[in-house]
Amino acid sequence: MTTTPITRPRVAITLGDPAGIGPELIAGLLSRRENTEAADIVLVSDAAELRAAGEDAGAPVAYGDAPGTGLPVLYDNGAARPPGTADGFERGRATRNGGLWALANLSTALDMAKDGTVDAILFAPLNKSSLHLAGMTENDELRWFEEVLGVESFTSELNVLPGLWTARVTSHVSVAEVDAGITRGNVVEAGLLLDRVLRGSGFEAPRIGVCALNPHAGENGRFGRHEIDVIGPAVGDLAARGVDATGPFPSDTIFLRARAGEFDGILTMYHDQGQIAMKLMGFDGGVTIAGGLPVPICTPAHGTAFDVVGKGVAATGSVQNAFDLAVALGGRRSPA
Known part of the structure; x- marks a missing residue:
């Protein structure tokens, strides 16, 4: 395997289904300095979700509103939050609101990829039942990515x-x-x-x-x-x-x-x-990678684990590996 150097990539991160372990996994991931130093990170979320994620993980999420601070940048997607969820999302089960929020954040991340402002995307685990309740008609997120990105290959x-x-x-x-x-x-x-x-x-x-x-x-x-x-x-x-x-x-x-x-x-x-x-x-x-798309998209290969949400026992190995791959693939794609 080659040791070709990679450039510092720009990685968009979404927290997945808010009813599952994704938000706390991302909070834990970002609590490690070596991760925030590895890429220019854009968090597609809002302050309320990040606050709740940090509470579950026992690791508050530090972020800024402009690049160059050494912190992840928050792209505040709060305007896309479903009505009635200002106080949070129902936890531990598939819901339409959870699916709507997950799709809205992913849509924003894909728009960033299309206009060239990010080099890779990492998303925390999704729940297909939530996505279908929210109106996704494709069998899975890969087919939905194809549709949004206009991929026919x-x-x-x-x-x-x-x-x-x-x-x-x-x-x-x-x-x-x-x-x-x-x-x-x-x-x-x-x-x-x-x-x-x-x-x-x-x-x-x-x-x-x-x-x-x-x-x-x-x-x-x-x-x-x-x-x-x-x-x-x-x-x-x-x-x-x-x-x-x-x-x-x-x-x-x-x-x-x-x-x-x-x-x-x-x-x-x-x-x-x-x-x-x-x-x-x-x-x-x-780790699961959506292959054949114009932008690398990575996610942990496990699900939302509704049964352990907020218990502090969710394993972090997959989300770390997914982040590392997003950084590596995005870095080879990013211009020097």
């Missing part, structure tokens, strides 16, 4: 643990719909995206292992022909385009090989094929 969520990245060909669809999404073109697009993001994060020649879809990689067609007719040819296409991709390998062993250091990235065929393995390998440190 292939996108995919990437999941990251220290030393291992994954991307997937299909994502938030039912298992019954996975088969239709496993096409030669889609496998190639997902593989190219994984290779591109790995290179953009500093890997000079990333090694990518490709999962099979069927048990035992189909056993030469006995359990299905996807590996013979679709995935194998797609791996050949990737190799022809300069990607160090090999496979398809059975999904019940490929992560053992990755853990041993054989691969930098794994391309999976569907959501749980990679997510179960990644969360077993490092639930408290995982």
